[in-house]
Every structure is written in C-alpha cells, then in structure tokens.
Amino acid sequence: MQFPWFRRRKHLSLEERENRRTTRSDGIRGILFVSGMVFLCFVAFVGLTLVLLPMLDLRTLERERDRKMQELEEARKEEKRSGQICNALESDPEFNEVIARDKGLAKPDEKVIRFPQQPAQTPTPAAPTTPRRD
Numbered sequence: 340m341q342f343p344w345f346r347r348r349k350h351l352s353l354e355e356r357e358n359r360r361t362t363r364s365d366g367i368r369g370i371l372f373v374s375g376m377v378f379l380c381f382v383a384f385v386g387l388t389l390v391l392l393p394m395l396d397l398r399t400l401e402r403e404r405d406r407k408m409q410e411l412e413e414a415r416k417e418e419k420r421s422g423q424i425c426n427a428l429e430s431d432p433e434f435n436e437v438i439a440r441d442k443g444l445a446k447p448d449e450k451v452i453r454f455p456q457q458p459a460q461t462p463t464p465a466a467p468t469t470p471r472r473d
C-alpha cells in the first residue's frame with residue numbers, strides 16, 4: 340500500500356541529475372552572494388559610525404578651538420589697549436585734555452587742569468560699646 344503523499348523517485352539520468360545539482364548550487368550561490376552583500380553593507384555602516392563620525396566631531400571641535408583662540412587673541416589685544424589707555428589717563432596730562440575735549444567737557448580755548456586724587460582715608464573703628472544691663 341502506498342500513501343498518496345509519498346511518491347516514488349524516478350531514476351534520473353546523469354544529465355538530469357547534473358542539471359538539478361547546478362540549479363541547486365546556483366541558488367545557494369545567489370543566497371550566499373546576497374548574504375555577503377548585506378554583511379558588507381553592515382560592516383560599512385558600522386565602520387562609518389565608528390570611524391568617520393568621530394573624525395567629523397574632531398574637525399568640528401578643532402574649528403571651535405580655532406575660533407575660541409581667535410577670540411582670546413582679540414581679547415588680549417583689547418586688554419593691552421585698555422591698559423595703555425589706563426596708563427595714559429593716569430600719567431599723561433595731554434591725553435586727559437584730549438579726552439576731555441572729545442567728550443565736550445572743555446572748550447577749545449580753555450586749559451584742562453587735573454587735580455591729584457588724595458588717598459582715601461579709612462575711618463578708624465570706634466571702640467565697641469557694651470550694652471548696659473539694668
């Protein structure tokens with residue numbers, strides 16, 4: 340008795356067997372090729388994520404560092420210029436006159452006189468008082 344789902348294999352010729360084998364191996368080769376391509380894409384994605392993105396972040400940080408260094412250099416120049424102006428205000432009476440005239444505090448025929456500043460007197464501390472107890 341034979342079951343309906345069971346079919347007996349026919350005896351195939353060598354040529355038919357070779358054709359089936361090549362068809363099967365071509366399918367397996369195709370699957371391996373597609374699997375390999377997917378794997379290579381995955382490796383490329385991981386490589387880009389692990390290598391190129393940190394390099395881009397590094398370049399961004401280098402640009403920011405260069406910009407901050409330029410700002411620092413400008414601030415140092417401004418500090419030096421402000422120090423020179425401060426020294427000129429303290430020691431050069433002609434500079435004071437020019438500044439006063441620029442701000443409209445002195446007329447062209449007037450002479451600017453600068454009085455030296457007296458040192459600030461520190462008040463002497465008073466003797467501490469104790470509250471009376473009655």
